[in-house]
Amino acid sequence: MGQAHKISDAIVKRLPAYYRYLGDLQTQGITRISSKELGARMGLTASQIRQDINCFGGFGQQGYGYHVAELKACIGDVLGLVRTYNMVVLGAGHMGQAVAQYDGFRHHGFCTTALFDPDTNLIGTKIAGLPVYSPQELSHYCRENTVNIGIIATPMHAAQTSCDALIACGVYAIWNFAPVDLVTPDSVAVSNVHLSDTLLVLAYHMQKNLHAELE
Amino acid sequence: MGQAHKISDAIVKRLPAYYRYLGDLQTQGITRISSKELGARMGLTASQIRQDINCFGGFGQQGYGYHVAELKACIGDVLGLVRTYNMVVLGAGHMGQAVAQYDGFRHHGFCTTALFDPDTNLIGTKIAGLPVYSPQELSHYCRENTVNIGIIATPMHAAQTSCDALIACGVYAIWNFAPVDLVTPDSVAVSNVHLSDTLLVLAYHMQKNLHAELE
Numbered sequence: 001m002g003q004a005h006k007i008s009d010a011i012v013k014r015l016p017a018y019y020r021y022l023g024d025l026q027t028q029g030i031t032r033i034s035s036k037e038l039g040a041r042m043g044l045t046a047s048q049i050r051q052d053i054n055c056f057g058g059f060g061q062q063g064y065g066y067h068v069a070e071l072k073a074c075i076g077d078v079l080g081l082v083r084t085y086n087m088v089v090l091g092a093g094h095m096g097q098a099v100a101q102y103d104g105f106r107h108h109g110f111c112t113t114a115l116f117d118p119d120t121n122l123i124g125t126k127i128a129g130l131p132v133y134s135p136q137e138l139s140h141y142c143r144e145n146t147v148n149i150g151i152i153a154t155p156m157h158a159a160q161t162s163c164d165a166l167i168a169c170g171v172y173a174i175w176n177f178a179p180v181d182l183v184t185p186d187s188v189a190v191s192n193v194h195l196s197d198t199l200l201v202l203a204y205h206m207q208k209n210l211h212a213e214l215e
Numbered sequence: 216m217g218q219a220h221k222i223s224d225a226i227v228k229r230l231p232a233y234y235r236y237l238g239d240l241q242t243q244g245i246t247r248i249s250s251k252e253l254g255a256r257m258g259l260t261a262s263q264i265r266q267d268i269n270c271f272g273g274f275g276q277q278g279y280g281y282h283v284a285e286l287k288a289c290i291g292d293v294l295g296l297v298r299t300y301n302m303v304v305l306g307a308g309h310m311g312q313a314v315a316q317y318d319g320f321r322h323h324g325f326c327t328t329a330l331f332d333p334d335t336n337l338i339g340t341k342i343a344g345l346p347v348y349s350p351q352e353l354s355h356y357c358r359e360n361t362v363n364i365g366i367i368a369t370p371m372h373a374a375q376t377s378c379d380a381l382i383a384c385g386v387y388a389i390w391n392f393a394p395v396d397l398v399t400p401d402s403v404a405v406s407n408v409h410l411s412d413t414l415l416v417l418a419y420h421m422q423k424n425l426h427a428e429l430e
Contacts, residue, residue, distance in 0.1 A: 009258040010258075010259070012416055012419050012420075013412075013416060015415065015416070015419065016409070016411065016412035016413075016415040016416060017409075017412065019415065020409065020411075020412070024396070043224040043225075044225070078419065079415050079418055079419050080418040080419055080421060080422035081415070081418060085418065093313070094309045094310075094312040094313035094316060095309075095313040095317070097309040097313075098308070098309035098310040098312075098313045099410070101309060102310070102394075102410060103394075104394035104409075104410055104411045105410070105411040105414050108411065108414075108415065110414060110418075148421070149414075149417065149421075172421065172424065173417055173418075173420070173421045174417075175413065175414055175417050179317075179319035181239075187424055188424075189417055189420035189421045189423075189424055190417075190420075191413045191414065191416050191417035191420070192413070193410065193413050194231070194232075194235065194319075195314070195317060195319055195320070195408065196231065196235075196319045196320040196323065197228075197231035197232065197235070198231075198390065198406045198407070198408050199320050199323075199325060199364075199390055199406065200230065200231035200234065200294050200296070200323065201227055201228060201230070201231060201406050202364065202388055202389075202390050202404055202405075202406035203294055203295040203296060203300065203325075203388075204227055204230065204293065204294050204295055205227075205388070205404035205405075205406070206295065206363070206364075206387065206388045206404045207295035208404075209387065209402055209403075209404055
């Protein structure tokens with residue numbers, strides 16, 4: 001998997017979108033697509049599409065385009081979607097519960113198994129069929145169960161402590177919903193959900209539409 | 216604002232991250248930054264930073280770098296953050312409540328004013344101090360109040376209907392949390408929150424770290 005090391009962060013960030021669009025094409029029964037058509041759907045140029053796909057060893061055929069299923073499988077492979085991942089959620093407030101119940105990633109092999117929250121009203125209950133434990137039980141739980149990813153959905157002030165607790169339990173991947181920059185060792189993979197970013201992009205498009213109307 | 220039309224989608228998507236990083240620099244008391252340093256923080260090359268910033272009429276000075284506050288103000292201007300936006304949330308389940316209570320964007324001028332949900336147990340109550348109304352009251356509410364952005368946090372099957380209702384009420388910007396591709400007229404700005412995308416990027420980095428360890 002030496003190739004994985006050469007992929008730039010910018011391309012890595014585009015991979016999920018490729019994966020999503022190719023899945024949509026499959027659903028629509030489309031088996032082949034040109035870089036131009038794929039680019040038009042994704043808001044990229046044909047040349048950028050070809051550059052990206054070349055980067056992870058993808059394969060188009062001049063005049064025939066890309067084979068949708070093969071390309072999707074190849075990207076899934078690069079993304080590591082050939083296995084399953086067990087996840088726990090720290091923080092069973094609204095965000096934690098929303099993420100635990102969100103069904104947009106279960107079919108990719110990501111499975112939430114438990115929530116942790118200090119609220120004694122929640123401990124011992126079930127949320128979306130999943131048990132809620134005290135944070136003090138985290139290390140025991142991680143010894144008894146495989147936990148690949150820790151989801152941080154705590155209030156801001158508890159995010160770093162939660163992150164440290166996960167790492168101490170040997171969890172080396174953090175999906176962070178708190179609007180905080182976590183401090184972690186290099187060996188820990190962190191992906192931050194910056195909700196505001198998509199909102200700012202929306203503001204941009206709103207005013208662009210407004211200006212277009214006024215012209 | 217003719218310049219706004221020339222900015223590519225790829226750059227628009229990076230603008231919120233620029234805005235965020237520049238805000239962090241301000242908090243740290245840093246007033247100037249070179250394209251190289253900014254690039255290192257953002258995972259971009261110095262040349263890409265310069266190209267991006269040139270695109271929206273930014274101004275660096277050879278050898279002096281960018282003035283952090285000026286550049287941030289310029290990007291805020293391009294993003295349309297010079298005004299306030301009123302938002303309503305359709306769907307007062309966990310995701311809707313989480314978004315209504317999320318405090319990561321209020322300081323950018325985005326203000327949630329009400330939630331709408333068909334659940335009769337919720338109608339008439341308050342969530343995070345905000346009133347919950349029946350969806351049937353949406354059009355009346357939109358006539359009486361300024362609503363700039365509609366947030367869709369409904370179950371998948373209700374997302375398109377909710378979107379249509381917002382557009383019928385004259386709301387031309389949709390922030391969509393449902394894992395559904397909405398069908399909208401060109402005059403409507405839509406920004407989708409694809410939660411799974413950040414999770415897939417995390418999976419990629421996890422396996423990259425794993426391979427690095429094995430080498």
